[in-house]
Amino acid sequence: MRPITEYQDYREYMRDFYAERKRSSYFTWRKFASLAGFASPAYLKLVSDGKTSLSKPGIAKAARAMGLEGFDYTYFTLLVKFGNAKNDSEKESALRELEREAQMNKIRIVDADAFRYYENPAYPIIRELAPLMPNASFGEIASKVKHEITAAQVRDILQFLVKADLLKKNDDGTYEQTQKAVKGSKETIPLVIRTMNRKMSELAVQSIAKDSVEERNFSGITMGINKSVYDRITKEIDIFRKKIIDIANECRDIDQVYQMNLQVFPLTDEATTSDKRRRK
Known part of the structure; x- marks a missing residue:
């Protein structure tokens, strides 16, 4: 056992x-x-x-x-x-x-790495940012992150990413990403993904106040639909998301880290048959 x-x-x-x-x-x-x-x-x-x-x-x-x-x-x-x-x-x-x-x-428990990585948006941000700044100090990396983070936190995050094999530290002190995916159990991954989505959404709210319209792209649609149309929309979002990943993977001269949130969520409860009859 x-x-x-x-x-x-x-x-x-x-x-x-x-x-x-x-x-x-x-x-x-x-x-x-x-x-x-x-x-x-x-x-x-x-x-x-x-x-x-x-x-x-x-x-x-x-x-x-x-x-x-x-x-x-x-x-x-x-x-x-x-x-x-x-x-x-x-x-x-x-x-x-x-x-x-x-x-x-x-x-070492199975889910610890996944929980730690997804609990704080700084982990995926530093994973993307560190390889872009060869031989930069912890403080220099921290200064590029738009939300508050200290040099000591950057140091600890880099140590974790290397230990978890999510970054590789080369002999010359530079970092490069590995191909390893962050893994966890079927019980934990949905939880930590929800946590990450919530915290990334909080950063999006901060971006509205802090970043110029030239640096960000925010748009929204309020629409009345049914479950069938919702399913069609989510399939199109999945196709679009994969296309964006392909475009991003084509970039060879990376100089900045972005986050893209794709969100469709209900603003009301479902109208019942009796609700619709009353409307008539």
Whole structure:
């Protein structure tokens, strides 16, 4: 069975634990529940199937039944906190705690790099900017970023990008991008992408006030459509986005880093059939 630090879903860990025990001995969900001290013989099966959530008092019971101690117990507890979180803020808090615990115990968890990279827009910005400024000091790189960032932060970001193999530092001190993509689990990547989109949108708001109209391009359309038309529009956006990537990849004389946000979002709830009848 894989180490618990390779899991991002506590339910998957519980299923794998059950399967491992069942392969080597007579083991049932009833026995699993009994070992943990639960009155209901089906409770842990329901939890592992995603039909209910492991309660706070149940965390210690389930962990004890699976023989988890020390850091493994703490990691499992935080996995439960992440899996049971009701919103992005709670999920982000659990991920930060996971990363802190992993660093303290000198253990690298699967999602740590993805979360750190997408949590702060400065990481992708510095990844793009550093190769454009050969042998520049941390302070010189920081001075080119339009939102506030210190030389010390640039130093730490560059160290992380090199360690995560997202940048390569050459013998002459220059940087170049690697082809490595930022990877994470199916549970974490949607969360960190939402976090990045939100923070990039905040930078877009700042750009309206700080940058001249010659340096930025903002436009918007308020329109009434239905789901079918929405689907057509999003397909066209995907085609356009890929075309923009191809155009950007053709650029060989890069001198600046830009962000392009493509956003289509609802401004109202859907009008029901009864709403439409009233209009008539």
